[in-house]
Amino acid sequence: MKKSYAEIDAELTKPGQFFEIETVDIRGVPTRVWKNTLPSMREVLLQSVRAGDDRTFIVYEDQRITHREHFERVVSLAHALVDDFGVRKGDRVVIAMRNYPEWSIAFFATVVIGAVAVPVNALWAGPELAFGITDSGAKVVIADGERLERLRPEVGSLGDVVLIGTHLDDRRGANELPDGIIDLAPLLTRGAGRELPDVHIEPDDYCTIFYTSGTTGHPKGVLGTHRNICANLVGLMYVGARRAARGESLPSSSGPSVVLLPVPLFHATGCHSILVAHAFFGNTLVFMRKWDPEVALDLIERERINGVSGVPAMTWQLVNSPTLDKRDVSSLNSVGGGGAASPPELLRRVRERLPGCGMGSGYGLTETSSLVASISGPDYDTHPESCGVPIPVCEVRIVDEDGNDVPQGERGEIWIKGPNVVPGYWNRPAETAATFTDGWLHTGDIGRFDDEGFLYIVDRAKEIIIRGGENVSSAEVEFALFEHPDVADAAAIGLPHEVLGEEVGAVVTVRPGATVTEEQLREHLAPRLAAFKVPTKFWIIHEPLPRNPAGKVLKRQLRDRFVDAAG
Numbered sequence: 001m002k003k004s005y006a007e008i009d010a011e012l013t014k015p016g017q018f019f020e021i022e023t024v025d026i027r028g029v030p031t032r033v034w035k036n037t038l039p040s041m042r043e044v045l046l047q048s049v050r051a052g053d054d055r056t057f058i059v060y061e062d063q064r065i066t067h068r069e070h071f072e073r074v075v076s077l078a079h080a081l082v083d084d085f086g087v088r089k090g091d092r093v094v095i096a097m098r099n100y101p102e103w104s105i106a107f108f109a110t111v112v113i114g115a116v117a118v119p120v121n122a123l124w125a126g127p128e129l130a131f132g133i134t135d136s137g138a139k140v141v142i143a144d145g146e147r148l149e150r151l152r153p154e155v156g157s158l159g160d161v162v163l164i165g166t167h168l169d170d171r172r173g174a175n176e177l178p179d180g181i182i183d184l185a186p187l188l189t190r191g192a193g194r195e196l197p198d199v200h201i202e203p204d205d206y207c208t209i210f211y212t213s214g215t216t217g218h219p220k221g222v223l224g225t226h227r228n229i230c231a232n233l234v235g236l237m238y239v240g241a242r243r244a245a246r247g248e249s250l251p252s253s254s255g256p257s258v259v260l261l262p263v264p265l266f267h268a269t270g271c272h273s274i275l276v277a278h279a280f281f282g283n284t285l286v287f288m289r290k291w292d293p294e295v296a297l298d299l300i301e302r303e304r305i306n307g308v309s310g311v312p313a314m315t316w317q318l319v320n321s322p323t324l325d326k327r328d329v330s331s332l333n334s335v336g337g338g339g340a341a342s343p344p345e346l347l348r349r350v351r352e353r354l355p356g357c358g359m360g361s362g363y364g365l366t367e368t369s370s371l372v373a374s375i376s377g378p379d380y381d382t383h384p385e386s387c388g389v390p391i392p393v394c395e396v397r398i399v400d401e402d403g404n405d406v407p408q409g410e411r412g413e414i415w416i417k418g419p420n421v422v423p424g425y426w427n428r429p430a431e432t433a434a435t436f437t438d439g440w441l442h443t444g445d446i447g448r449f450d451d452e453g454f455l456y457i458v459d460r461a462k463e464i465i466i467r468g469g470e471n472v473s474s475a476e477v478e479f480a481l482f483e484h485p486d487v488a489d490a491a492a493i494g495l496p497h498e499v500l501g502e503e504v505g506a507v508v509t510v511r512p513g514a515t516v517t518e519e520q521l522r523e524h525l526a527p528r529l530a531a532f533k534v535p536t537k538f539w540i541i542h543e544p545l546p547r548n549p550a551g552k553v554l555k556r557q558l559r560d561r562f563v564d565a566a567g
Contacts, residue, residue: 029439051282076191077109089114097144130154213473221426231419311469363387
């Protein structure tokens with residue numbers, strides 16, 4: 001008889017085991033932690049060299065970088081940040097670029113000296129990028145040409161920040177770049193034979209600020225620690241051990257894994273669960289300039305890729321490619337990921353078109369440093385709507401509006417506590433206090449547990465639209481619409497989409513006597529919002545939006561009227 005998850009967890013985490021759990025005090029809160037977690041990201045980088053050495057770590061187009069070469073470039077940049085630019089422990093360094101190898105180098109060089117890496121969304125428009133730089137109080141910005149091009153009109157608001165550039169020819173147009181950009185390339189050549197700068201880092205020292213869309217307009221900076229990322233790394237290892245203990249046949253390949261990285265590194269999934277994890281294990285990561293299913297299939301064939309971990313929309317596009325039957329994808333043994341709901345047909349299509357390829361999914365947030373629960377193998381077949389069983393260091397509660405636990409099977413808000421839960425939001429004490437209580441994260445997600453311990457996400461309490469894994473703040477879209485002189489009221493809503501999960505829609509009330517078109521609204525939003533946040537569908541009306549007595553827009557009524565009625 002197959003062991004239950006509770007039995008396996010008890011066995012794997014007992015004293016003396018690698019996954020032993022102990023309770024420690026974190027910011028005054030007793031918290032369950034992995035006893036054998038690495039203390040900081042410095043040890044993760046050092047392990048990357050021990051595990052990988054001269055094996056290829058990053059493949060990007062025709063460029064190949066070994067783990068050893070990556071380490072030497074990280075060491076060189078780390079010394080430059082400290083010696084040339086005066087970066088000290090706790091200082092913030094913004095990383096603003098697409099998935100280039102330099103992204104990884106900049107990230108590791110920042111965190112191993114105790115500075116705080118601030119990966120900003122590469123899809124952001126200029127004002128959004130400037131907000132991330134000024135809100136974080138960054139001392140240094142490391143960016144590519146396209147991001148620097150967008151920043152030029154905003155550079156006057158950035159203060160004395162140091163601008164370091166890479167791939168400066170990678171731009172949308174021929175616009176001039178800001179003055180005074182320092183070339184990154186020479187800063188990467190002085191690491192051979194050198195050690196990392198001597199900096200002492202504690203597990204609960206700050207390590208990252210990831211910006212995530214909130215419900216109040218501007219993105220919030222989620223402040224993470226070294227413990228948070230390192231705990232996530234052990235959590236990923238635990239998932240594999242638990243699958244083996246359950247008797248699952250794990251994906252196998254000869255030698256270390258070769259994994260496709262199709263998701264942005266400026267998200268916790270791409271950074272924590274893919275980049276950091278595969279650096280630690282000495283594996284090979286194949287970077288994509290941007291997602292394209294046909295290019296992904298080219299890379300799977302050329303690089304003999306074993307796994308693809310992205311949002312469900314990416315897997316959906318792979319299995320529906322008209323060229324898939326002509327491809328040699330025999331090296332591929334796993335697909336999956338999280339970040340959005342899976343289309344109901346997705347599992348069947350994977351089974352049909354990628355036979356023998358394992359599939360899995362999971363649940364996590366930026367505030368949980370990625371992983372909370374995961375599901376794969378036979379459990380994915382029998383519980384397709386579940387996001388899996390939480391890992392044992394993550395305590396998960398389902399609570400009512402008063403914070404009381406609800407009976408098993410009933411719905412409520414998901415609260416999470418563990419070593420991967422971040423301390424709060426950067427410079428947002430009120431929002432931190434409202435979201436975190438005695439170490440418990442109030443996720444805003446509505447969920448339930450079944451009698452086997454599987455977690456289900458059934459709704460979202462927060463007004464967030466998840467478009468292909470990208471969080472879009474309804475409030476941010478609405479605030480931008482309100483800046484149009486003819487808009488009297490606006491509500492952004494999620495529209496169901498077969499591939500992306502959701503896309504952005506908006507219901508707009510125009511001022512009396514005014515007329516405005518969808519195209520005019522898109523033109524108005526284009527310079528204010530990243531393209532993925534601009535609604536694909538507008539409903540323009542001449543009547544007030546429905547609101548409750550407290551003044552909150554009744555978005556369910558809008559969805560019923562405009563979305564559901566349209567089929």
